[in-house]
Amino acid sequence: MPVDLTRREREILKILLEGPTTAERLASLLGVSRRTILRDLPGLSEKLKSLGITLERKAGIGISLEGRSESMEKLGWLLERPSKKVEMTPGERQQLIILSLLEQKGPRKLYTFAREFDVTEATVSNDLDRIEEILSRYGIKLLRRPGLGVWIEGQEKNIRALVTDLFYENFDETQLVRLIRDNLRGGIIPGGVTAQVKNRLLGLIDRNLVEGIEHALKEAIEESGIHLADSAYAGLLVHIALALERLKSGETISMDEAFLANLKKTKEFELAARLGSKLESAFGISIPEGELGYITMHLLGAKLRMGDNLHELFVLDHREVAGAAREILKEAGRELKRDLLEDGRVLEDLALHLKPALVRLKLGMEIRNPLLSQIKETYPRLMQVARRAARLLEKRFRVPVPESEIGYIAMHIGAALERGRGKERAGVVLVCPSGIGSARMLASRIKKELPELEILDVVSVLDLEKSLEKHPAAEAVISTVPLEVAEPPVLLVSPLLNDEDVENIRAHFKERRLKERENDGVVAGRGKPEERRELVFEILEDFAIEEVGAGDLEELLDAVVEKIERKPGITSAGRVKKDLHSREVNAGTAVPGLGLSVLHARTGGVEKPFLGLFRLKEPLKMRNMDGDTEEVRACLVMLLPQEPSAGEIEVMGRISAGLVEDRTLAGILKDGSSGDVIKALLRILK
Structure with missing residues (x-):
């Protein structure tokens, strides 16, 4: 079988x-x-x-x-051997059903979905129950009428929000322009069910519109002198293409008048209006001011990502966001009686989440959380804690924090607690020869006073050796009598476990955890783990993934410095190019067998470390570290000041070592989404 x-x-x-x-x-x-x-x-x-x-x-x-x-x-x-059966998860099937309902305004019969996906009508009915939950979060109704079928109804802005979220669930921003152009030429994304979802999404954009939109967009950008990163350009192109498609169908979008009035005061609204005029001329479609308002928000969001100073809105400093994340975790930790900051990952994750979330809140953009109802139902206590902690954000940044964002904060707090339970519940064996009653009393006291310990066994002295064989993962023996045991350590306590015993046990495991973290590797020259995390934040703060085209090394370096010249910390793009070129000439930088190059240098062109990933539109032949020629699909650019600190050298060194030690990293750098790349880098830098 x-x-x-x-x-x-x-x-x-x-x-x-x-x-x-x-x-x-x-x-x-x-x-x-x-x-x-x-x-x-x-x-x-x-x-x-x-x-x-x-x-x-x-x-x-x-x-x-x-x-x-x-x-x-x-x-x-x-x-x-390839799997014969093409697997389709319920989530993938539900996305395809949603796309069918978006494509067709009229009712669809259940049996047509059952036949299309080779499932029973009962399965489709269950899928529709789940779809109804998803749509309700966007204020969209799923209507079901026996004998007639199913269809959806909702406000235009809500349907747009759903479609946009589907796009960003399935595509990386940096890949979107290329994929849309392929779609324009009639190409499709090869692959299984996931590719089927992506092709259906691309089908929502009229191929005949894309070329004209790109022409108008490039003209307007060149006239204004603004520079857009590839990711921002892709997001704007997708937004306009979807908007025009919906406008052609007679669907218009509106915006709060007061907020629109504020947007009209910005230079970005002038650019949006110029772009709107070009689109109206090209397609004969009237574009209302509400649409121009949403285009303005895209432009403002792009400007914020580039680090420009916006007097009309605001700029988020990463240190400020990290400080806010730390305050939230301290406040939540006080209420939960747990030191959440001992978990370094939660501070990194929460800060990375808060920066774009706060930008959206300041711009008046909605925060959508598809898991909110589940979080509220499953973790009401964490929602309560997160709601109180979120007041710190409201006070610090003067923005209202909606329940959807509070749900995300609760998720981050919950993740830290889960990881903490897995890491901190140390297994122990209790030894108490004075009787079963006193042994159980001791066990009860430990459970109450030291919930971070897991009691694996309660035994007499004679049975200890057998118990340790049975529980090799035991981290300590807690005994009421002195014992001679080589391993694990023995912690001597009184039968009633007094307060001093509790403190001694806590101190033992705290010291043990600190030693374990040190053995895992602390960045040299940076001292405390918190300082190391700050350094990682600094390096990842301006990290970006860009797509570039180049036929040789010279063109590649030109493309790289053009992308980074306005990044914070870059003082001389020309010096950077010169030093990268010298490093490449002296020795090849492509990693053998990985299709990836690591362009790195110590340079007077930067005043702080810089890390960036540049994916090539077409593979480029480069010299590898063995002196042979290698086809490269992506370049990781790593720049250090001329006199870097030991910690900065160590962090960059970890990334280089990760390419060899982590077999998944190179593939993620070449093809992964921006979120996957950040997660992979944090994994090797933690």
């Missing part, structure tokens, strides 16, 4: 065939939670039995595959 493996099970097995690993590492590589991995393992173990392979979990080693060599070869062959 053939083994039917899901996509994630296949990925798990490919990693395990390379050798034992932990659930944490599997979760990190596959972009899911540790709990999801642990939930998948029992089912996967059952499927492997038919191949004569067992899934083993051992303390200190992790998860491994055990079986005869021929069984392992058979598994390898099975994983190499």
Whole structure:
């Protein structure tokens, strides 16, 4: 009987065939939670039995595959063979149903969806229940009438918000322009179900409009002298294309008059009006002021990302956002009686989330949270904590924080608590020879006073050795009598566990965690972990992914310096180009076998470290580190001041080392979304 493996099970097995690993590492590589991995393992173990392979979990080693060599070869062959069945997740099917409802204004019968997706009408009905929840968050109604079918109704701005979110769920901004142009030429995105969703989305944009929009947009930008990053250009192009398509269908959008009046005072509104005039001439469509207002918001958002000073709105300093994130976590930690800042990742994640969120709030743009109802239902306590902490944002930035954003803050707090439970619940064995009653009393006191400990066993002195064999992951023995045990450490306490005992135990595990973090690697020369995190923030603050075209090294360097010359910290683009060129001439910078180049230099052209990723429209032949020629699809640009600190050198060095040590990093840099790239960089820099 053939083994039917899901996509994630296949990925798990490919990693395990390379050798034992932990659930944490599997979760990190596959972009899911540790709990999801642990939930998948029992089912996967059952499927492997038919191949004569067992899934083993051992303390200190992790998860491994055990079986005869021929069984392992058979598994390898099975994983190499493409899956015959094209899998479609409920989420993918629901997206395709939503797109069908957007494409067709009239009712659609359930049986037509059932036939299209090869499922039962009951399955389609369940999908529609879920779709109704999704649409309700946008204020859109799903109407179902027996004998007639299903269709949707809603305000134009809400339908636009839904379509826009679908685009950004499925596309990276930096890829959009190229994909839209391919669509213009009649091309399609190859692949399975995900590609089918993307092609249907692109189908919402009239191919005949794109070329004219690009022409008008480029003309207006050149006349104004403004510079737009590729990502901002893509976002604006998609917005205009969707807007014109909807306007052609008689669907218009409105904007709050007071907010529109403020937008009219900006130079960006003048550019939007000029662009609107060109579009009206090109397509014979009247463009209302509300549309111009939304175009203005795109331009203002782009200007903020470029770091320009906006007197009419405001600019967010990353240190200020990091400070706000720290205040929120301190406030939430006080209420939850937990030190959330011990989890370095939550500070990084929350700050990265808050910066664009606050820009949207200041611009009056809506924050959408599709998970809000689930968060409120599942984590009411965290919502309460996040709501109080969010008042700090309102006071500091003078913006109202909506419930949707409070939901996101609650998610970040919840993630820190979950990680904390996994990391801080240290397993211990209790030894209490004075009787069962006193042993249980001690266990009860520990559970109450030290909830961060997990009691693995309660035993007598005679049974301790056997218990430690049974629980090799125990981090300490807590005993009411002196013991001679080599490992793990023994913590001596009184049978009633007094306050001094509690403090001593806490101090022991706190010191242990600090040593573990030091062993994981602290950036040299930067001292405390918090200072190291600040350095990582500084380097990632202006990180950007850009697409460039180049036929040779000279053109590549010209394209790179053109993109970065206005970035904060770049003092001389010419000096940067000269130093990068000298470094490339002295030795090749392409990494053998990865299709990736690391252009790096210490240069007087920067006053602080700079990191950027530049993807090539067409592969470029470059010299690699072995002296051979390598086809390069992307360049990672790493710049340091002429006299960098030890910490700055260490952080950049970690990224270079990650290309060799992390087998997924190069692929993510070449093809991943901007979110995936940031997550991958944070993973190797944490």
